[in-house]
Amino acid sequence: MSVPAAVGPPNPFAAMTRTAFIPTLLVGPIAIAIAFFAGGGRAAGGAALGYAVTIAFFLLGMIVMNRFAANTPPLLFMATALAVFFGQLIFLLLVILFLQNADWLDGRAFGLTALAVALVWQIFQVVGYLRTRRLVFDEPTTPASSPSEASPRHTA
Numbered sequence: 001m002s003v004p005a006a007v008g009p010p011n012p013f014a015a016m017t018r019t020a021f022i023p024t025l026l027v028g029p030i031a032i033a034i035a036f037f038a039g040g041g042r043a044a045g046g047a048a049l050g051y052a053v054t055i056a057f058f059l060l061g062m063i064v065m066n067r068f069a070a071n072t073p074p075l076l077f078m079a080t081a082l083a084v085f086f087g088q089l090i091f092l093l094l095v096i097l098f099l100q101n102a103d104w105l106d107g108r109a110f111g112l113t114a115l116a117v118a119l120v121w122q123i124f125q126v127v128g129y130l131r132t133r134r135l136v137f138d139e140p141t142t143p144a145s146s147p148s149e150a151s152p153r154h155t156a
Contacts, residue, residue: 012128012129012132013062013065013066015128015129015131015132016062016125016128016129016132017059017062017125017128018128019124019125019127019128019131020058020120020121020122020124020125020127020128021059023120023124024055024058024117024120024121024124025055027051027116027117027120028047028048028051028055028113028117031047031050031051031109031112031113031116031117032044032047032048032051032113034047035047035106035109035112035113038109039106039108039109042104042105042106042109043106043108043109044109045104045105045106045109046105046106046107046108046109046110046113047106047109047110047112047113048113049105049110050109050110050111050112050113050114050117051113051114051117053092053095053114054092054113054114054117054118054121055117055121057088057091057092058088058117058118058121058125060088061084061085061087061088064084065080065081065084068080069081069084085122089118092114092118096110096111096114
């Protein structure tokens with residue numbers, strides 16, 4: 001007779017990554033095609049680099065969150081998620097600032113593609129998180145008594 005494994009809360013990172021990754025994969029080729037038709041090969045290259053850099057940042061953020069925040073209490077989880085999110089945005093801003101004077105790169109295509117990919121990733125990441133139905137409060141340590149046990153009725 002085997003003992004069934006305890007079923008815990010679903011891993012929100014797998015759900016968020018699955019939900020965000022597919023729509024984000026679709027945005028990149030569309031942005032690259034628009035950049036190509038609007039500005040040529042240099043713009044398409046900038047869009048492709050913006051796409052690749054942004055996806056790498058957000059996937060890395062999910063890996064960091066899965067590694068360090070998977071089993072944290074709900075309030076600490078949200079604080080960690082916000083810290084990782086702001087860290088990702090700051091790092092992406094630093095990359096954009098570093099590449100702003102690159103002659104070989106169409107900065108407008110890079111930036112607009114990075115912005116589109118980041119927005120799509122964040123929107124669908126939130127959708128994936130909401131679908132996990134993760135608690136946003138700590139579970140009570142003692143079971144609450146039912147109303148009938150808390151105040152017995154007196155009959156006359």
